[in-house]
Amino acid sequence: MSKVLAIITGSSKGFGKAIAEEIVKGNPNKNQLIDLVLFARSLDGLKSTKESVETISTNAKVIDLQSLDMSNIPDVELKFKSVLENIKWEEYSKICFFNNHGTLYHLGRIEDFSDYKNIQKDNDINTTSFVVTTSLLVKKLKELGSQYSPEVTIINSSSLCAIKAFPTWSLYCSSRAYRDMFFQSLSLEYKSNDKFKVLNYSLGILDTDMQNQVREECSEEDKSFYVGLKNDGKLINPNRSASICTNLVYSNKFETGSHLDYYDLDK
Template sequence: MEVIDLGKALCVITGASRGFGYCLALHLSTLLKSGSILVLIARSEGKLRELQAEIRSSGVTEETLKIKNVAADLGKKEGVQEVVRVLTETETSSFNHMLLINNAASLGDISKFVVNLTDLEEVDQYFSFNFSSALCLTASLLKHFGKRSGLKRTVVNISSLCALKPFKSWSLYCSSKAARNMLFQVLAEEDPDIRVLNYAPGPLDTEMQVAARSQSGDPELRETYARLHESGQLISCSQSTSKLVHLLLKDQFKSGCHIDFYDV
């Protein structure tokens, strides 16, 4: 039976300042019980303040939900450390749910084919933001929220079809998404007490899609995304958010599995 809320939770969303993360924060803010804390993480402090103001304008009060904005660059060690500091300073004993949504990601330089990726620093920086930060943040939060009676722990990885299928000129993005999928599958195997989901939101109508149809090195890929846009087949963030929320509330997925927007 599907529940109607996510409990009294510490809910953490990375990449919350725009697109899917922004929409998800708005939706989840209405599903957290009184006394919950919503932690919003992104590079832009200004965008996070705009999001917080929009959440408040919807009627969600400070008494009902505390919101913490953390402006940090997850591609840098200092950024990850700052997020971990904020989270581990949070009193956890009163919560019955810890929900972490690893949404932050970037396409990288999608104009380059594999043979052009010769700059080790460029590749390292990409994976620091798109893979290593998600690993270290998840591990740190799970250590802080150890297993205890009455506490549910849920970790969501915002995945992609690219985790399963190769896309020409998208080697960095495909590789990082595949690595993240496997990371969270391993987590699910290591600790059956943690609910783990790899959710692919589908081709979203976001800034990332604009880049996909204008900057992809592979002309076929540019044409494919241009056709999706022109034919109105891109998915709105609100549509995809609703499906993810449905999965979280129903809570019947196999831990560690990969579920696509079109599977729900």
């Protein structure tokens, strides 16, 4: 049986780390080997993910991990491409790319924005680098030719914010709308290839570092809601949401290009 390859951005912590763990735990083919390629800014974080993943199963191996700053677009192109060059693609029958990285940025009313330089940087992280990494992967697959036809699943870590606007969340909502739409177009470009599927997976409100930031930076009106979620134990464990996502990826039972939400799936 040939191997699974999982490429995961933003995998030093939070949902990305949980995906790395759950793609290993959740494989219904217990003897199948899984190789992982991890990207994030923090090399230490990536090493900790590697250790965790390889402890879960001896079938799992992190074959590459790369510190990468997604705000540096020329660097993203260079490093991501070079990692893809080194992969032995013929060894894999299933390829999953979790385009998961992103930042929560600039919570607040639009009239109170001031740091436009950082808004530009965060747009590069949340949208431009998302385009570049996706594009480099599908370019590479095209280059490998039509004889090579693994099952390919490409997953965007999405949010309710991609389809519903909220006051003070304008930039987050907008970048998530961008990513969902980009993946919808991608799915249409591969509509005739039933081995190529694209998913916008809305994670739910997770108990991760991002929620610390939300509780600190959100508007006064929102504070009791988000603090309440934490105090009442309503935040979702990232591994729980990740396992719902990896189940989808293994079962492959979803319509390509769709936006699916954790809250609708975990019943």
